[in-house]
Amino acid sequence: MGERKDVDNTLRSQVDGYGFDRSHDPNSDAYDDFMASYLPVLARRESRWKSLVSKGGDIAKNRKVKRFCRKGIPNEHRKYVWMFLSGAEEKKRMNPKTYKLLLLGEKDTTVVETIALDLHRTFPENIYFSTKDGLRNSLSNVLIAVSHHNPDKGYCQGLNFIAGLLLLIVKDEESVFWLMDCLMNKILPDFYSPGMEAVKAEQELLGEIIKWKDPALYQHMETVGVHWCLVGTKWFMCLFADVLPTETVLRIWDCMFYEGSKVLLRVSAMLILQNKERLMACDNFTSMVNELQSIIKNPQSLNCHKLMKHCFKRLGSFPHSRIEKMRLECLARVGD
Structure with a gap:
């Protein structure tokens, strides 16, 4: 039993907190050293952010929040903060049926087929994307919905990695959809338009x-x-x-x-x-x-x-x- 536990610990240590396999990473020692010094930093940031987000409601943009963002948002607060700062939370609130209707609606087969080709190429070294039982279906849903909601832009390579990482952090398809929509139309307008x-x-x-x-x-x-x-x-x-x-x-x-x-x-x-x-x-x-x-x-x-x-x-x-x-x-x- 002791030997099996050691093996499990070894395997677990090769995967980081986001599910990425680090067993072949040449900088794995540097990563471990950095995280050892970075964890106390994260702990300090968490205590500061906790007092800010514990009040609930919208997060106002001001110099304090800007400074806090530059110093890093603790992972447990990222979904909440990103959704408010980007405007995605308001869009989600104002359009409660949009995401589900997009998934139920008629699809462009060419777009769907193109997205399907990219699914297995998206973070294949991540345990959550390396099998069909993981986040691939959620990734497909988000990309299909975003592409059909923005037919003037459609789908292009690169969006799969953005949506994939957002899913790992936010863990909610509909929220990721609205974050993607804000990125494509508000934060980075025209980045993903034809012709680039x-x-x-x-x-x-x-x-x-x-x-x-x-x-x-x-x-x-x-x-x-x-x-x-x-x-x-x-x-x-x-x-x-x-x-x-x-x-x-x-x-x-x-x-x-x-x-x-x-x-x-x-x-x-x-x-x-x-x-x-x-x-x-x-x-x-x-x-x-x-x-x-x-x-x-x-x-x-x-x-x-x-x-x-x-x-x-x-x-x-x-x-x-x-x-x-x-x-x-x-x-x-x-x-x-």
């Missing part, structure tokens, strides 16, 4: 931000010949889900549901700038692309607490007017 001009423009905008914050690094990357579409496509399409470590993605989303898409730009820029020395050492296209692919896997990306702090402290001001002006210029460039 907004995402293409956001990639160009990332380049302009690097040019603004570090001209030397920007020029080096331009000289090597790396196009910005090679850097951030998956970052923006998946909102870093299936790209960065789960804890890091969730910290990004805590801010995104409050502050919008600008947070994605901050994180993308910080990932590049904090690896400046390694990127400057790349003297050809291939080595630069390989380095860009590796920066999302190094321990710096794992330490979400430090990464998010750097995003807001080291990058300095991101004036909305300047970002919007640059975005419009990039949109015009993409549209030419």
